[in-house]
Amino acid sequence: MGYLVLVTALWAFSFSLIGVYLAGQVDSYFAVLMRVCLAALVFLPLLRPGHLDLRHKLALMALGAVQLGVMYIFFYQSFLLLSVPEVLLFTIFTPLYIAILDDLLFARFTPFHLVTAALAVFGAAVIRYQGLNDDFWLGFLVVQGANLCFALGQVGYRRFSASLPDDLPRHSVFAWFYLGAVVVAVPAFILLGNSSALPTTGLQWAVLLWLGLVASGLGYFLWNLGAVRVDAGALAIMNNVLIPAGLLVNLVIWNREADLLRLALGGAIIGASLWLNAWWQRRRPLAQG
Numbered sequence: 001m002g003y004l005v006l007v008t009a010l011w012a013f014s015f016s017l018i019g020v021y022l023a024g025q026v027d028s029y030f031a032v033l034m035r036v037c038l039a040a041l042v043f044l045p046l047l048r049p050g051h052l053d054l055r056h057k058l059a060l061m062a063l064g065a066v067q068l069g070v071m072y073i074f075f076y077q078s079f080l081l082l083s084v085p086e087v088l089l090f091t092i093f094t095p096l097y098i099a100i101l102d103d104l105l106f107a108r109f110t111p112f113h114l115v116t117a118a119l120a121v122f123g124a125a126v127i128r129y130q131g132l133n134d135d136f137w138l139g140f141l142v143v144q145g146a147n148l149c150f151a152l153g154q155v156g157y158r159r160f161s162a163s164l165p166d167d168l169p170r171h172s173v174f175a176w177f178y179l180g181a182v183v184v185a186v187p188a189f190i191l192l193g194n195s196s197a198l199p200t201t202g203l204q205w206a207v208l209l210w211l212g213l214v215a216s217g218l219g220y221f222l223w224n225l226g227a228v229r230v231d232a233g234a235l236a237i238m239n240n241v242l243i244p245a246g247l248l249v250n251l252v253i254w255n256r257e258a259d260l261l262r263l264a265l266g267g268a269i270i271g272a273s274l275w276l277n278a279w280w281q282r283r284r285p286l287a288q289g
Contacts, residue, residue: 067153
């Protein structure tokens with residue numbers, strides 16, 4: 001859980017950095033390309049190609065392509081169809097997808113995970129709901145595409161990691177994950193990017209470097225590592241903890257408006273879902289015994 005909490009803090013700052021210094025100023029596809037390329041550069045020196053066979057290499061690249069590459073394509077397209085509050089609102093369904101996909105991939109059914117994930121979704125909705133426009137269904141589906149890609153990548157990595165030897169250093173093979181995202185990001189920028197909207201200031205380049213090397217490079221490795229070490233219910237809930245964390249960082253540092261009552265209430269609901277999940281995990285061994 002510690003890894004997920006740490007990355008939540010990193011990503012909470014990332015949203016504000018993107019919103020303040022990059023959004024509307026730097027081409028989004030270039031930003032994605034920079035992030036995944038820099039992240040790959042972090043892990044390429046650590047790569048030991050002989051540690052995985054070809055099948056596992058391709059599987060890990062496919063997970064990176066889906067969790068980062070395809071997810072970002074859906075995500076950035078959604079901003080052309082929806083307002084920012086609508087996009088943020090529709091991302092709260094990710095915990096439900098994680099709970100369902102994890103049960104499917106591991107051939108089991110855990111209804112309690114759906115309960116705690118749904119509670120986390122409700123808490124995030126309390127924070128984020130600001131009303132909807134009439135014409136939003138296509139945008140809703142696009143955002144769900146992004147949510148499904150992110151959820152599938154996380155759950156897929158849990159299944160993938162379970163197939164590897166316990167003593168295999170995960171950092172020695174994780175570069176394949178980012179290389180898979182690069183395979184998607186390069187043609188996305190070529191086909192959809194705007195080469196006239198590249199960074200123009202040292203601050204924008206610095207933000208991109210931080211996002212690529214730390215938020216993406218360190219962040220996704222630790223997030224997926226943490227995803228393997230917790231149960232699916234906790235992983236699902238932690239996907240929505242980022243919403244109150246991001247709002248709190250934005251409020252404290254950049255002094256943006258936020259409804260403190262809704263932030264506190266939604267955060268309390270998400271916290272309750274985490275506590276409920278932990279309580280249930282403690283009771284399971286007793287019930288099974």
